[in-house]
Amino acid sequence: MRRNKPEKFLNGSKLIMSLIAIDVLSHGAIALVYAGKLVLLTVGLNMIYSVLKFSNFSHAEWITWGMFSSWWGLQILTFVIPWDASMGFIINNLFIQATFAFIMVGILGLLSEILVFGRLRKLKANPRSFTVASIGIGLVIRNLLAMVWGDFPTPISPPKLPFGLENIIKISITFTYRHPILGTQSINLTSFKIIIIVISIITVLFIDYLFKNTKFGIAMRATSDSIDLAQVSGINTKRIIFYTWFIAAGITGFGAAIVRATQGRFGSTDGFSMLLPIFAVVILGGVGAFRGGIISAFIIAYSREIAAIILTEFQKKPGGLEYAIEDLLGFTISFSPGYMDGIGFVVLILVLLFRPQGIFGSVEATRARV
Amino acid sequence: MNKPVLRAQNIKSGYGKLQVINGIDLQVNEKELLTIIGPNGSGKSTLIKSLIGLVELFEGRVFIRDKEVSHLRPHEIIESGIPLGYVPQLANVFPSLTIEENLKIGLFTKKWDDYYQKRIKDMFDLFPILEERIKQKASLLSGGERQMLALARALMPNPEILILDEPTAALAPNLAEDMFQLIISLKKTIGISIILVEQRAKRSMELSDRGIVLVTGRIAAEGPSNELLEEDTIKKLYLGVREKK
């Protein structure tokens, strides 16, 4: 496609104009929420990685089960308790649902350890067997969920915060600002989205404190280094491992329930589609580095957002980045929005190639347990 | 006559279907240093792991100070009030924990308060180098330093018996000798009983009170060390004494 000089100039200036007019605030807010979601959903994976030293692919199904079970809890409640509109916030209550999900997914994690992973560990199987087993568990759960609830259950109205918080405290931030050159800058954060951000930070700080400053945390880290040595020091490693699974899975379920509340629909493949970006966050931040996970979640979320901006607002059209690069270099690849998710994968590959311990992780964590 | 600290009766153990220890009786008395030697693969490590519950017993019984610990896992033994001092051959420290945390773990079942502080001070008297680097991660230590940390951790709960699996394996000869001297002095000063598994058969036998020669999971010879040192077959096979031509 040959474009002549005036056309090129026009395209170039359109590009620069739209660059300036990006709704930075809005995109920034979206990425912030996405980062919060990532953090919530990655803490559990990080725990399992760090204490048990294998990639738990069934983590995807923890997320899915968290979404489904929170919805299921609601179903049971609505059926069992006769209610009317005024009881909405008791019945359709976010924290009740999330807590229920915590317990349900925690049980799933515990069962996986009792039935599968604990036995594999006794057999001294290598980490690859654990990973493949986790893939198998994921396959089973995914299809069981589809059999019970179908692939896309239709949720009813979004859940409410306890005690009618959203009526008492109007925690939503909406802000729009129009500027002649800078264009529209807006933020629209509803209460749920703010909750996600707040809870994710609290969760991370809590787990981090647990790992570093409590006796339990030291026991977890010791178990991760050497089960035998930990036992000989008096640590009941079996119990530590059980707790680790329950907490890691539970947190993931809790987070998934909250995430589900912000999404309209959810399906049996939701967890799996988020799996690789989640692994990217954990590995980029560093296994065992929970606070580092916040930073890596930000990096992944913001790079995805930037990629989204570049790919959508600047696609194949006059004034688009794709045309601009083609004009400059003579050729280009396509700026398809589908590449948006690819950012996470590319980050993952690069990190693993050049710095497998991530930003904050320790190199020991990348070695196998001896 | 010293009373026994640890007794094992006719123990048979192994891994899964693999039987490694084929019926062993053993006893360690107070203030005694018992050395176990034998060829590679004879089951020395498995034997001591069986004594403390890391390896499950197929048959037999183990007693520590008259309390039966035969089918207890190590942490259960410790929780029942019997501190274990065990230093494995590989993976003898926690690399991702700091030196201080490694030592704290030695007292895991106790409250981490004043008692722990006092014990830490005692360890630093024994191993001054650990004090300088107390906040460092154990992965940064050299082999010899790790060995010291491992020993310190094992000694933290004031155990009555110390079990060491080839403590000098990764050490250079002069450091190995230091380690031997340290072990002897521990026995003399604290009065602790020690079970030592060693490859440096001759030297360790010279320093110990009694010895056991283990071959394919059974006791080939046992007795006071000085007698074992003199016995011809033992000399040739395990003590590396060459025939004089």
Next chain:
Amino acid sequence: MKNKINKFVNRIKGHTELILGLSLALPIILLYLFGLMVTPRKTYMVISTSLVILVFFVGAISLDLEVGSVGLPNFGKVAFFAIGAYTSTLLYNYFGVPFPVAVVIALIVSSGFGYLISIPAVKLRADYFAIMTIAGGEVIRLILQYEQRWLWDPTTNTQTIANLFTARVSTSHPFNKYLSDFGITIFKDLGLGTIFIWELTLLIVFIIISILVYLFVQQIRKSPYGRTLRAIREDDITVTSVGKDVGKFRWQVTTVSAFIAGIAGVMYATLFNSLDATNFTPGLTFQLYYLIIIGGLGNSKGAFAGTTLVTLFLRGTAVREVQNTIKFSLDSDTPIIGSILQILQLELDVNPFNLRFVILGSMLIAFLLFKPAGLIPEPRIDNEKYLKLLTPEERLRSDEAVGVRQSLTEKERIEVEKTEESVL
């Protein structure tokens, strides 16, 4: 009498794999035969199942070479399928390259990528390598799916690329005819349906290719080269200390494995009239893993057994008529448990589509737990001599100290009988 019973029991014990294999194979074969009876297009079903089995067999051999022989958990196998499939198709479609040449180029490209994979394999711990390969595979899939400028079909302007080779050949003489057109009407007369010549040709070609690949890989396995590979899998540190360049073996294996996967990819492509990037997801790689773990790691016969059983199972349950037959629901109307289900607001819609994956996943886990060596374990002939030289502690010590790259079958091997000779 007791002795006779003992002897009998011992003989059976020696054949546990055979019994297990039969008890799995029988119901699956029956299921498949049921599906066969129920479907109207019987010959088509048999041929298409065979074609799929052969494609996945080649793919499974490729994966088994990496995982079972050298211990490299490559979870991005599907990417090599895609590279083989897309390179050959694109070259043929848009660059006028004759098909055989296109295939050769595709295999070279695929092998090239295989070589590249060996570079990170050195530095990374096993499961990090696994993740990296998954991510890599997905990146390739994304490019194939979304690269509008370079990789989309210009006629339809979608990511689905027409497979012109298959389209053209299968519609030209004589491939577009049926067996019955040539006077071979026996299948039609028996009511089994007709056989398309193109499919028959594919079947014959695939069989030849599979046999060649099988023989090639068997040669590798039985040779001293193969023994070194197994040694690397068990304990690569010792192998290095003996002076062998482990790195060289590694890239050679990944390259050959990629070459074979490329072949499988081309085979896969010729089955369809168009290529759709959404078919090349990690799920395909996972399926290959199920095949070799159930069938048996480290040997091609195991790969074949696993592929056949799992494919028959999946295909048998995919028949629409079977799906309609085995379908029931448990809900509030069900007797006895109905009321509990209602309080719990649960409804179980048992259908073969999902149920088969539940069964497959459970089988996978069961094999990992109870028969990690698979149905047909790796033959132990060479290793017996090697193992007898080691003492139990040494065998176990090498496990603990170098546990990372071991194969699953190593645990199987440490089964020494309790005999009196273990005594002094």
